[in-house]
Amino acid sequence: MSTPRVAVCVPVYRNAAHLALTLESVLAQTFQDWELVAVDDHSDDGSFEIAQSFAARDPRITVHRNEANLGPAANWTRSVELTSAPLVKLLCGDDLLEPTCLERQVAVFDADTEHRIGVVGNRRNIVDNTGAVVKRDHGLGGLPKGATRITRHDLAVALLRSGTNPLGEPSITMMRREAWATAGGFPPEWKYVIDVATNFSIAATYDIAVLHETLGSFRVSTTAWSGALKKSQASESRRFFRHVADTERLGRVLRARGAVMAQARQVGRTLVIASRRAG
Numbered sequence: 001m002s003t004p005r006v007a008v009c010v011p012v013y014r015n016a017a018h019l020a021l022t023l024e025s026v027l028a029q030t031f032q033d034w035e036l037v038a039v040d041d042h043s044d045d046g047s048f049e050i051a052q053s054f055a056a057r058d059p060r061i062t063v064h065r066n067e068a069n070l071g072p073a074a075n076w077t078r079s080v081e082l083t084s085a086p087l088v089k090l091l092c093g094d095d096l097l098e099p100t101c102l103e104r105q106v107a108v109f110d111a112d113t114e115h116r117i118g119v120v121g122n123r124r125n126i127v128d129n130t131g132a133v134v135k136r137d138h139g140l141g142g143l144p145k146g147a148t149r150i151t152r153h154d155l156a157v158a159l160l161r162s163g164t165n166p167l168g169e170p171s172i173t174m175m176r177r178e179a180w181a182t183a184g185g186f187p188p189e190w191k192y193v194i195d196v197a198t199n200f201s202i203a204a205t206y207d208i209a210v211l212h213e214t215l216g217s218f219r220v221s222t223t224a225w226s227g228a229l230k231k232s233q234a235s236e237s238r239r240f241f242r243h244v245a246d247t248e249r250l251g252r253v254l255r256a257r258g259a260v261m262a263q264a265r266q267v268g269r270t271l272v273i274a275s276r277r278a279g
Contacts, residue, residue: 003084003085003086004033004034004035004060004084004085005031005033005034005085005086005087005106006031006033006034006035006085006087006088006089006102006106006174007034007035007036007037007080007083007084007085007087007088007089007177008026008034008035008036008037008089008091008102009036009037009039009076009079009080009082009083009088009089009090009091010022010023010036010037010038010039010051010079010091010092010093011039011041011072011075011076011078011079011090011092011093012038012039012040012041012043012047012048012051012093013040013041013042013043013047013069013072013075013093014043014044014045014047015043015045015047015092015093015094016043016045016046016047016050017094017129018093018094018129018219019047019050019051019093019094020050020054021096021131022091022092022093022094022095022096023036023038023050023051023054023061025096025097025098025099026091026097027054027058028099029097029099029100029101029102029103030099030100030102030103031100031102031103031106034060034085034089034102035060035061035062035083035084035085036058036060036061036062037061037062037063037064037079037082037083038051038054038055038061038062038063038064038079038093039063039064039065039066039075039078039079039082040063040064040065040066041066041069041070041071041075042065042066042067042068042069042070047093048063048065051063062082064078064082066078071191072191072194073186073187073188073190073191073194074188076090076170076186076194077185077186080177080180080185085177086176086177086178087105087106087109087174087175087176087177088174088175088176088177088180089102089105089174089175090170090171090173090175091170091171092169092170092171094219095169095171095216095217095218095219096127096216096217096219097171097215097216098214098215098216098217100215101215101216102174104122104211104213104215105120105122105174105211105215106174108120108209108211109174109176112209115176115178116206116207117149117176117206117207117208117209118175118176118179118180118183118202118203118205118206118207118208119167119173119174119175119176119179119199119202119203119206119208119209120173120174120208120209120210120211121139121140121166121167121168121172121173121199121208121209121210121211122139122140122168122172122173122210122211122212122213122214122215122216123137123138123139123140123168123211123212123213123214123215124138124139124168124169124171124172124214124215124216124217124218125137125138125214125216125217125218126138126217126218126219126220127217127218127219127220128219128220129219129221133217134220136214137214138168139166139167139168139172140158140166140167140210140212141158141161141162141164141166142157142158142159142160142161142162142166143155143158143166143210146212147210148209148210148211148212149207149208149209149210150203150207150208150210151203151207151208152200152203152204152208152248153248154208155167155199155200155203155208156200156244156245156247156248156250157248157250157254159196159200159241159244160241160244160245160250160254161254165193165195165196165199167195167196167199167208167210168195168216168218169195169218170194170195170198171216171218172215172216172218173195173199175198175202176206179202179205179206180198180202182202182205182206183198183201183202183204183205184201185198186198187201190236190240191232191236192232192233192236192237193236193237193240196240197240200244200247
């Protein structure tokens with residue numbers, strides 16, 4: 001049996017409410033040369049059984065369950081290591097892909113005959129727990145207008161200008177496996193910014209391609225966050241912004257803008273969540 005072109009890696013943790021829709025969005029892809037590995041991180045809500053039901057339907061799907069909870073970074077790593085395809089699509093267990101997502105992202109890598117692109121990113125919709133669109137065609141903020149290929153410096157500047165990950169969450173991007181491995185995989189030192197930290201590490205050696213299309217949906221939880229969790233996230237974001245600014249030798253003005261924008265984004269997310277819960 002030949003190696004599939006794309007590995008769809010689905011780290012699962014308590015995603016029973018949405019996992020079936022996530023997996024159906026993979027089955028509906030126009031590009032079908034993929035393998036899918038779902039790794040349940042010791043959920044207690046029936047997520048594992050839902051994933052197993054899909055494996056029974058399609059031989060390209062395999063399911064594993066961790067004997068103990070590993071946490072996001074370790075579970076993401078395990079899901080990738082259980083696959084072999086040269087292109088990797090990490091798809092969190094409650095997010096969604098548009099039908100042409102894999103086709104469009106694979107085409108970018110196919111056109112890259114010099115193997116210089118390590119990550120492909122694009123726009124996404126933000127949806128709530130019910131699937132209602134909170135924000136349409138979101139992302140790519142702070143990047144050079146119309147850019148189709150960017151460097152790590154471009155990514156760093158965009159991050160600080162926008163106060164958020166311009167390429168979007170892990171489900172939105174696709175990586176070249178060798179680029180991910182060269183960068184050292186998912187950095188375990190980060191808990192809340194694993195996705196953008198991984199992209200930043202990859203961009204030290206590879207370019208990043210940008211598609212100005214909406215090819216997926218990221219689901220935001222309307223569950224109220226605790227004050228401690230919000231403080232931890234904000235603290236790590238500030239620390240990562242400092243790391244980015246120092247690495248790329250960015251000035252104080254841009255560094256300060258990043259802190260202000262990150263705070264504004266945090267307030268905005270909190271207000272959206274509050275309004276959705278009230279509705």
